[in-house]
Amino acid sequence: MYQQDGEDIFVIDGHVHLWDAREENITHEGGEQFIQCFYDYHTGFTPEEREWDLDEYRHYGKDRMAEDLFGNAAADMAIFQPTYLTDFYDEGFNTIEQNAELAEEYPERFVLNGTFDPRDGEEGLRYLEEQKEKYDIEGVKVYTAEWRGESKGWRLDSDESFEFLEKCAELGIDKVHAHKGPTIRPLNRDAFDVADVDDAASSFPDIDFVVEHVGLPRLDDFCWIAAQEPNVYGGLAVAAPMAQNRPRKFGEIMGELLYWLGEDRIIFGSDYALWNPDWLVETVMNAELTDAQKDEYGIELTTDVMKKIMGENVAELYDIDIEAKKEQFRSDSVTEEFGLGDHYGTQDATAD
Amino acid sequence: MSSRTHEDAEASVREVRERLDRVTDPELDESIVELGYVDDVLVRGSSVDVTFTLPTAWCSPAFAWMMATDARDEVESLVTVETATITLREHMHEAEITEGVNAREPFESVFPDADGGVESIRASLDEKARVGRQFDAMNELLDAGLTGAQISKLTRRDLSLEDGGVVFVRDGNVGVTFDPEPLADYLEKAEATGLVDADTDHVFRTPEGDPIAPEQFDLVHKRSRLANVNMTGQGNICDALNEARFAEGRPPLSET
Numbered sequence: 001m002y003q004q005d006g007e008d009i010f011v012i013d014g015h016v017h018l019w020d021a022r023e024e025n026i027t028h029e030g031g032e033q034f035i036q037c038f039y040d041y042h043t044g045f046t047p048e049e050r051e052w053d054l055d056e057y058r059h060y061g062k063d064r065m066a067e068d069l070f071g072n073a074a075a076d077m078a079i080f081q082p083t084y085l086t087d088f089y090d091e092g093f094n095t096i097e098q099n100a101e102l103a104e105e106y107p108e109r110f111v112l113n114g115t116f117d118p119r120d121g122e123e124g125l126r127y128l129e130e131q132k133e134k135y136d137i138e139g140v141k142v143y144t145a146e147w148r149g150e151s152k153g154w155r156l157d158s159d160e161s162f163e164f165l166e167k168c169a170e171l172g173i174d175k176v177h178a179h180k181g182p183t184i185r186p187l188n189r190d191a192f193d194v195a196d197v198d199d200a201a202s203s204f205p206d207i208d209f210v211v212e213h214v215g216l217p218r219l220d221d222f223c224w225i226a227a228q229e230p231n232v233y234g235g236l237a238v239a240a241p242m243a244q245n246r247p248r249k250f251g252e253i254m255g256e257l258l259y260w261l262g263e264d265r266i267i268f269g270s271d272y273a274l275w276n277p278d279w280l281v282e283t284v285m286n287a288e289l290t291d292a293q294k295d296e297y298g299i300e301l302t303t304d305v306m307k308k309i310m311g312e313n314v315a316e317l318y319d320i321d322i323e324a325k326k327e328q329f330r331s332d333s334v335t336e337e338f339g340l341g342d343h344y345g346t347q348d349a350t351a352d
Numbered sequence: 353m354s355s356r357t358h359e360d361a362e363a364s365v366r367e368v369r370e371r372l373d374r375v376t377d378p379e380l381d382e383s384i385v386e387l388g389y390v391d392d393v394l395v396r397g398s399s400v401d402v403t404f405t406l407p408t409a410w411c412s413p414a415f416a417w418m419m420a421t422d423a424r425d426e427v428e429s430l431v432t433v434e435t436a437t438i439t440l441r442e443h444m445h446e447a448e449i450t451e452g453v454n455a456r457e458p459f460e461s462v463f464p465d466a467d468g469g470v471e472s473i474r475a476s477l478d479e480k481a482r483v484g485r486q487f488d489a490m491n492e493l494l495d496a497g498l499t500g501a502q503i504s505k506l507t508r509r510d511l512s513l514e515d516g517g518v519v520f521v522r523d524g525n526v527g528v529t530f531d532p533e534p535l536a537d538y539l540e541k542a543e544a545t546g547l548v549d550a551d552t553d554h555v556f557r558t559p560e561g562d563p564i565a566p567e568q569f570d571l572v573h574k575r576s577r578l579a580n581v582n583m584t585g586q587g588n589i590c591d592a593l594n595e596a597r598f599a600e601g602r603p604p605l606s607e608t
Contacts (some may be wrong), residue, residue, distance in 0.1 A: 045592055217585070220579045249585055259574065
């Protein structure tokens, strides 16, 4: 657990992947462009001494991932968000099946999310059922700019999408994480437009929609939608590493999110392996607003606010009992493997 | 295109850069000169060559196209310049954009697969830039002592930007001075989006373009701040990608 001022912060990394962009898995030039573009984001927002080289970035495997997440106890749990891209990658880039390799080794530490793509029609509905049956998924990640043959994207508010959202509701899948964020080559910028979340969220009030990457470069559209739809959340992946080399801008974005969404609807995510929680958690926890920002927004990133953002908010969404987890993690296999007994063995001094 | 007034007169590089400074990255609403996109300016008699590079090789072709055509038109607005030739470098579509813009072809014929024309994209980005600039303009007037309700009601005729800025309130009986620059920047975009002209009754507008009811002022002010934070936020991302792309020892990427 991350510790700050004598308090334990239970960290649930809300956005991680176990991907495979090895050359032998790439079947379309878009696959190579995509991983190279990811790598630009990685190096653009990673401290120089923590940068990976491109080969290790293509494929890091489950053991390294476990070490990165839990080795220095930066994260206590994580949520897998798949990204299929099967038009670019033979076996997919980051599928539920790939993610399950690690999630099933440490089931108490991971939430495994699935996906749907309304362009897959009947077959897609069956795949959604299969994921529910096999992995008992509670949430899905959707990627509206994904290519499928001639199609260069889809909308969350289309009739076909609503059919899948209805199926989700029927199966008890009540969290939809939508990538609505920065363009990634070669995908189409406009296919990540956040506007379609609005109608989907108001039509499905029992489903919670987590807008990953808080809509950037459309933070304004996202916040305005979220201010009106109580079941819309903001995922901090991509915004979080700005705390490292663009701290002023990170402060402004946090100010806006806290103003429009409040402290209960913001969720931390590293986007691993885009960025690594083993340094990112500490960077975000140490972020401070400038005096001018505190004045402008009338807020501070207090330990209580940060506890919510780093874990409590997403725990609420996924019915994770943090206190029970702390107890369980005193002796689970991750704790044994990485020698974390001390982290979970001592009582939280400030617990009530 | 302008004609030459003096046979021997030649634009200086400084003059050309001043014109280029008026060209903005449409997504960030910041000058391409300030952003460091302009690599090289070469003046040869009445011909000018401008070379520029964007932060990423996959920047939207529509945005790149807008910047290239705006740069060409701004430079050609100098009386001493007959032809401006624009070269985009290190972009996935550098050849199509460079050739298309210099041949004065329409965007749609060079990129037939793009969704929506370049003009509709420009209009929606101009609208966002207007709202972002509105935040600075409102703040200037608030600092000068106006209330939100007064700002909501201002007409174009109430504002004078000459000889320092003056705004007339209380039925034109009281003149208040302010720094005209943020207002001029705002009006430039507000006019470009067709919302404001010399006779406009409401200078400031909601993001949707409607007049602001006095009790709505605070909300619209906050939404304007949000638009401003969004544009500069994206600027920070582009900037970091730019640094990553040109970092020393960086293996060549994004060339597939």
